[in-house]
Amino acid sequence: MDVTQCNDCKRLRTYCERIGKEKRKAYQNDQYWARPVPAFGVPQPEVVIVGLAPGAHGANRTGRVFTGDRSGEWLYRALHRADFANQSESTGLGDGLQLKNAIVTCVVKCAPPDNKPTPGEIARCSKKFFDVEIQKYSRARVYIALGQIAFHALWKKLGNQKTRPKFEHGKEIELEKGLLLLSYHPSQQNTFTGRLTEPMFDRIFARANDALRAGPAKSTAELC
Ligand code: SF4
Incomplete structure (x- = not known):
């Protein structure tokens, strides 16, 4: 089904x-x-970047994920610095932005009030769209979770029923399918307070590049 409908x-x-x-x-x-x-x-x-949900006046306005608000400005600037995007600005559909070897998606596809989807909405959208998407990205080797809910959704799909580790910015988790990197979400709550700085954010994408350069994921025997 077409998600937009x-x-x-x-x-x-x-x-x-x-x-x-x-x-x-x-x-x-x-x-x-x-x-x-x-x-x-x-x-x-090869790189899958996952956020929570569209912003009411950001992606819900422009139609492109992480576009039209401060969080998106942070994300696409970082992607451009790490050479995953051809330009640093994402202003709307048709602005010429192209990603390289990467995709940006959200667990929930509709903007929620106060940026807070209910557990039922998260479960419904994950089952219908997010889980299917993640399954479809057969070449993916690096997953970047922006925030705790994105991490939980990815872990449910890729964690192979192991106990979920605690969320920490900068944490790296070896999966059977590749590497999972955890980052604070670039929300204003995090960026205005200095909880997430641009150098901290850049290190996440630098690690993604390192992992891609290092080659295919480790053999199953080496995985945690
Ligand atoms: S959030 Fe709900 S309505 Fe929106 S795409 Fe997902 S399942 Fe459909």
């Missing part, structure tokens, strides 16, 4: 459409996307 979560669909009509004052002349937001990047990436 999904209406399964009534609360989220109502919210996204309402925000799209009310609009923020600064964007009164914009036509809001106001639909579920698909992943953005190459179809078969």
Whole structure:
């Protein structure tokens, strides 16, 4: 099913459409996307970057994941510095941005009120779209979880039923399918307070590049 046509979560669909009509004052002349937001990047990436959900006036406005708000500015600048993007700015569909060997996606495809999807909404969207997507990326070797919920969703899919480790920024976890890197989400809550700095964020993507250069994932015998 085309993700952009999904209406399964009534609360989220109502919210996204309402925000799209009310609009923020600064964007009164914009036509809001106001639909579920698909992943953005190459179809078969080696690097998969996962966030929580679209921002109400960011991706829910522009139609591209992590685009149109401060979190996205941080993410695409970092991707450009690490050579996973051809430009540092992501302003909207048709701006010329292309990712290299990477894809950016979210666990939940519709913007939630207060950036907080319910556990039921997370489970529903994961089952219907996110888990299927992750399965589809057969060349993926590095997964980057931006925040705890992204980590939990990835772990559920890739953790091979092992006990989930504690979330820590910078933590690296060997998976059967590759390497999982944990990062704080580049939300304003983290970046304005200095909890996440650009050098900290850059180190995550530098590790992704190191892992790609190091070659295929370790054999099963070496995995934790
Ligand atoms: S959050 Fe996911 S499952 Fe729910 S309506 Fe949006 S696309 Fe559909």
